[in-house]
Amino acid sequence: MNRKSPFSYVCNACGRCCHDKVITLSPYDVLRLARAAGITTREAIARYTIRRGSILKFTDGGACAALEGARCGVHRGRSLACRLYPLGIENGEDGDGDKFVTLDPAAGSLGVYGDDGAVNDFLDAQRVGSYLEANAGCASLMAVFRERIAATADFDRVEPREFWRRAVREALAESGYDANPLIDAIFDVGGIGCAASGDAETIAAHLERLAEMIRGESNAELLAAAAVMLAVSIGQGPAAAHTDAEI
Ligand code: SF4
Known part of the structure; x- marks a missing residue:
């Protein structure tokens, strides 16, 4: 899929997609997590990540460390992968990220996939720029x-x-x-x-x-x-x- 491909997704905030994932974090993801939580990047690394800051932490029960009930506790600073979900991005060497794939829904997810718009509309709404x-x-x-x-x-x-x-x-x-x-x-x-x-x-x-x-x-x-x-x-x-x- 490219930016003009038909795509839409309505999140119904069930929190199911915030379980049992491996989510890679960039330096900017860590900065945004820290700012949303009102803590330093060092504290955010300790609280929300594993592997020295590079992967989002999930608890033994499978929930993201930032999940509060069914709600994201760092919504304003959620990572690029979280914003893109249920799209995945395929980066070129220049990082322009112009290719996308649709990811399978989490089991029991209440999210609704559709084609009422284009990938680009979804990216704009998710503020991934x-x-x-x-x-x-x-x-x-x-x-x-x-x-x-x-x-x-x-x-x-x-x-x-x-x-x-x-x-x-x-x-x-x-x-x-x-x-x-x-x-x-x-x-x-x-x-x-x-x-x-x-x-x-x-x-x-x-x-x-x-x-x-x-x-x-x-x-x-x-x-x-x-x-x-x-x-x-x-x-x-x-x-x-x-x-x-x-x-
Ligand atoms: S950071 Fe927020 S949106 Fe991303 S997996 Fe954790 S709880 Fe879900």
Whole structure:
């Protein structure tokens, strides 16, 4: 489906879709969650996420950590995936997100699918523009990562495929991972002094600070794990972190 494809969806606020999901979060998602809850990004990471801020937390009973009864407790700051539901987005390398798929309804859902409008109308109603823009900004950091990794990794000493396999394993581990200040900085936007007043200013400052940190880092393993984490968090595959020539 593209933006002009027929689509409509009426949410009847049953809360069923807020259970048993794996929802990947971007840095902007974490910032919006924190602002909606009136807490710092560090607190939002602890309260609402797992895997260092990159995945929304669900309780043992299967409910999202932000769900209050059948109501989203952070509705104004719900993530891009939550806003898009029941659409999924397929990002191109530039993060423009122009392809969409319809997801199956949650069991027992009261949501009503239809074709009374177009995908674009639904996206406008869900106000996803700032989320897509923020993700495109993060996508621009992938080139900074690739350049720095090329300058710091010793591919004569470490086999490139193994180097990237380790980076993916490290980025996607849910526990037992190494400390990585770059990954912390990716999600803890306020923690690196970038909580300016408006969202756009905050994200611009965050991107600038991250670029500085990437250029100042000389540990290729840390850089590669952070690059994979960022790529995945904005809906790109881990392969966006490296060039084909490297593997
Ligand atoms: S953040 Fe809100 S909308 Fe998204 S899964 Fe959790 S409760 Fe549901």
